[in-house]
Amino acid sequence: MTLGVALVAVLVIAVAAGLCARNRAKRLRGGGARLNSLPNYHALYVGLWAALPALLFLAAWAPVQSGLVEQAVLASPAGQQLPDFEMARETILSEARDIATGAIEAGFNPESTALAPIYSEASAKFAAIGGGIAILIALAGGFLALRRLGVEFRARSGVERWMLGLLLGASLIAILTTLGIVLSLLFESLRFFNLVSPTEFLFGTTWSPQTAIRADQAGSSGAFGSIPLFWGTAFIGAIIAMIVAIPLGLMCAIFLTQYAPHGLRAWLKPILEILAGVPTVVYGYFAALTVAPLVRDFGIAIGISSASSESALAAGLVMGIMIIPFVSSMADDSIAAVPQAMRDGSLALGATKSETIKKVLLPAALPGVVGGVLLAVSRAIGETMIVVMAAGLAANMTINPFESVTTVTTQIVQLLTGDQEFDSAKTLAAFALGLLLFLITLVLNLIALSVVRKYREAYE
Amino acid sequence: MIDTIVPIPTDTAEPVADERAAKMSARNVHVYYGNKEALKGVGIDIHDDRVTAFIGPSGCGKSTFLRCLNRMNDTIPGARVTGEIELDGEDIYASKMDVVQLRARVGMVFQKPNPFPKSIYENVAYGPRIHGLASGKAELDNIVEKSLKRAGLWDEAKDRLQESGTALSGGQQQRLCIARAIAVDPEVILMDEPCSALDPIATAKIEELIHELRGRYAIAIVTHNMQQAARVSQRTAFFHLGELIEYGRTKDIFTNPREQRTQDYITGRYG
Ligand SMILES: Nc1ncnc2c1ncn2[C@@H]1O[C@H](COP(=O)(O)OP(=O)(O)OP(=O)(O)O)[C@@H](O)[C@H]1O
Ligand SMILES: [Mg+2]
Numbered sequence: 001m002t003l004g005v006a007l008v009a010v011l012v013i014a015v016a017a018g019l020c021a022r023n024r025a026k027r028l029r030g031g032g033a034r035l036n037s038l039p040n041y042h043a044l045y046v047g048l049w050a051a052l053p054a055l056l057f058l059a060a061w062a063p064v065q066s067g068l069v070e071q072a073v074l075a076s077p078a079g080q081q082l083p084d085f086e087m088a089r090e091t092i093l094s095e096a097r098d099i100a101t102g103a104i105e106a107g108f109n110p111e112s113t114a115l116a117p118i119y120s121e122a123s124a125k126f127a128a129i130g131g132g133i134a135i136l137i138a139l140a141g142g143f144l145a146l147r148r149l150g151v152e153f154r155a156r157s158g159v160e161r162w163m164l165g166l167l168l169g170a171s172l173i174a175i176l177t178t179l180g181i182v183l184s185l186l187f188e189s190l191r192f193f194n195l196v197s198p199t200e201f202l203f204g205t206t207w208s209p210q211t212a213i214r215a216d217q218a219g220s221s222g223a224f225g226s227i228p229l230f231w232g233t234a235f236i237g238a239i240i241a242m243i244v245a246i247p248l249g250l251m252c253a254i255f256l257t258q259y260a261p262h263g264l265r266a267w268l269k270p271i272l273e274i275l276a277g278v279p280t281v282v283y284g285y286f287a288a289l290t291v292a293p294l295v296r297d298f299g300i301a302i303g304i305s306s307a308s309s310e311s312a313l314a315a316g317l318v319m320g321i322m323i324i325p326f327v328s329s330m331a332d333d334s335i336a337a338v339p340q341a342m343r344d345g346s347l348a349l350g351a352t353k354s355e356t357i358k359k360v361l362l363p364a365a366l367p368g369v370v371g372g373v374l375l376a377v378s379r380a381i382g383e384t385m386i387v388v389m390a391a392g393l394a395a396n397m398t399i400n401p402f403e404s405v406t407t408v409t410t411q412i413v414q415l416l417t418g419d420q421e422f423d424s425a426k427t428l429a430a431f432a433l434g435l436l437l438f439l440i441t442l443v444l445n446l447i448a449l450s451v452v453r454k455y456r457e458a459y460e
Numbered sequence: 461m462i463d464t465i466v467p468i469p470t471d472t473a474e475p476v477a478d479e480r481a482a483k484m485s486a487r488n489v490h491v492y493y494g495n496k497e498a499l500k501g502v503g504i505d506i507h508d509d510r511v512t513a514f515i516g517p518s519g520c521g522k523s524t525f526l527r528c529l530n531r532m533n534d535t536i537p538g539a540r541v542t543g544e545i546e547l548d549g550e551d552i553y554a555s556k557m558d559v560v561q562l563r564a565r566v567g568m569v570f571q572k573p574n575p576f577p578k579s580i581y582e583n584v585a586y587g588p589r590i591h592g593l594a595s596g597k598a599e600l601d602n603i604v605e606k607s608l609k610r611a612g613l614w615d616e617a618k619d620r621l622q623e624s625g626t627a628l629s630g631g632q633q634q635r636l637c638i639a640r641a642i643a644v645d646p647e648v649i650l651m652d653e654p655c656s657a658l659d660p661i662a663t664a665k666i667e668e669l670i671h672e673l674r675g676r677y678a679i680a681i682v683t684h685n686m687q688q689a690a691r692v693s694q695r696t697a698f699f700h701l702g703e704l705i706e707y708g709r710t711k712d713i714f715t716n717p718r719e720q721r722t723q724d725y726i727t728g729r730y731g
Pocket of ligand 2: 522523524652682
């Protein structure tokens with residue numbers, strides 16, 4: 001018996017118990033009693049009690065089982081002969097598993113063929129144990145729930161509690177996943193910091209992660225100072241992109257909320273929102289193929305001989321364009337949230353439209369706008385595709401926008417693509433970079449949200 | 461649609477006052493919100509040194525008419541005004557009329573106090589600053605002080621000029637808004653239910669203030685409160701369903717209305 005069979009059995013039991021509950025409730029009602037809950041609620045209540053605990057058990061059992069099976073195989077006489085080297089052992093074991101489940105005919109390693117029967121025997125045994133327990137839980141749950149049925153029984157509130165639990169569980173999954181991501185990043189980063197000191201990583205100004213394979217190779221000592229990467233990220237995402245996005249986004253929002261006739265606004269706003277949904281890789285093409293050559297030629301034309309075709313300016317400009325919808329929609333919201341009475345008050349004093357915007361609307365909307373800009377920055381520095389395609393790889397610390405800089409996300413992609421061992425400093429560095437980037441954007445988001453929230457309260 | 465301006469009978473007291481030219485005069489004013497006609501040919505004169513009250517059941521077009529007088533209806537998408545409204549004999553809807561200038565001459569106080577989220581000082585200085593009425597800090601201080609004094613807020617506010625205007629009480633906020641309107645030195649002040657968000661004591665203060673301001677400005681006030689109209693105004697206009705039903709001396713309207721509908725409304729038989 002596999003766990004799949006147990007799963008089906010549990011579901012069958014739940015349905016049967018539910019039907020049974022409904023019949024019983026109907027009979028009670030047929031006897032003239034006025035039930036607290038409809039028969040269907042009774043059915044749902046009993047069905048949930050039969051199914052959910054057993055399913056939860058199965059979900060928890062599956063990973064436990066594979067561990068137990070592995071242990072059993074290793075403990076067997078044939079298993080004890082396996083090599084000590086972890087990777088070789090793992091390979092043989094996984095081949096044995098594939099043979100046992102029929103996924104492959106024979107393994108590359110001869111040992112695996114001998115292990116396969118042991119493997120299938122052990123997994124059948126543990127599946128029987130787990131499946132049996134699950135079925136027992138389902139039966140017990142259904143039985144206990146059935147016993148509680150009666151005229152007075154409030155199945156509706158019971159179902160309500162299950163629903164609450166279900167919804168709570170669903171929202172916890174998102175949060176727990178985030179937590180899991182952080183923990184796994186943290187774990188890999190700690191391994192990295194075993195190899196490279198945190199001070200070097202945080203404050204070093206040289207980035208050249210190419211560690212040599214042989215000690216006598218040139219550049220054998222990789223340098224992992226992340227400052228140039230974060231400088232490049234900030235230069236492109238927080239400086240150049242924002243110089244583009246803040247004024248354009250703001251003006252866009254002002255036009256949309258204050259000047260555009262109703263019909264035009266109904267057209268323009270959705271178009272802007274579509275802009276926000278364009279896959280970033282498309283922007284990447286645009287940056288690399290169209291904007292970058294123009295920027296380089298312009299740089300050379302104004303006499304900057306070092307103008308690169310992977311300039312910070314090209315990537316930053318396109319990223320700024322990409323961010324415009326974010327800035328403008330946040331600014332739009334916060335300008336629209338300023339009460340109409342403020343606008344009227346100013347206009348009634350004889351202020352022009354633009355005076356009203358400058359002196360009343362924008363100051364009142366400023367916190368919301370700042371929040372929007374911070375969110376936009378945190379999105380810009382985490383953005384990957386545009387910079388991978390348009391920014392360079394050289395870790396320069398330059399303030400010349402025509403030169404090439406590299407960014408954190410570009411380097412992460414570099415470090416993780418291609419054939420890499422998973423425990424070299426070079427690969428692990430990607431996780432440390434990811435963690436640091438995550439922390440920075442987290443802080444930016446927290447600040448932005450608190451600014452926005454504080455401001456919302458001001459007008460309520 | 462006939463022009464519903466009603467001549468003021470001259471057989472009662474104060475005959476002289478009405479012979480002066482009106483400060484503002486409206487003739488045959490129609491207002492449309494989209495296809496809906498909210499005002500159906502209204503004509504009224506508003507005089508200096510006098511408070512004109514607009515009364516009538518909810519939705520009859522009082523605010524709409526008031527907002528025509530300083531062209532605030534321009535800010536409502538889809539609103540359209542026809543007819544003639546003159547300020548000192550000048551057509552305010554003429555294309556050569558500068559709306560910004562007009563609104564400086566015809567100030568407005570709203571139903572809900574709407575101070576800017578700035579300091580008390582900045583609230584009052586706002587208008588003078590944009591119109592360049594003061595040539596220096598001292599002069600601006602002077603205007604602010606004078607306006608707050610006229611609005612009866614100086615004693616309460618003089619020690620907290622830098623505090624936010626929104627931190628004042630509702631009644632104080634409304635007086636701040638009046639001070640803000642006065643600061644640009646208008647000729648006419650329009651008030652749309654200025655006391656409806658206030659308690660009786662704050663209301664009494666505003667009414668007192670309206671009395672004092674009467675000597676300097678032409679004032680038009682919308683109110684739902686019959687006693688208030690009777691107390692503060694010299695002229696009363698009764699609106700019903702977008703039409704001006706009756707316009708005359710407040711005394712006459714309240715003691716001896718010519719129209720049955722006015723009578724019914726004043727005595728509370730409908731509203
Ligand atoms: N912005 C607008 N768009 C469309 N219709 C409007 C608008 N403002 C007012 N109206 C309509 O015009 C008519 C007159 O409205 P107005 O606000 O002038 O009434 P009011 O006499 O001031 O009422 P209240 O005493 O309730 O303030 C109403 O029927 C109203 O529905
Ligand atoms: Mg009104």
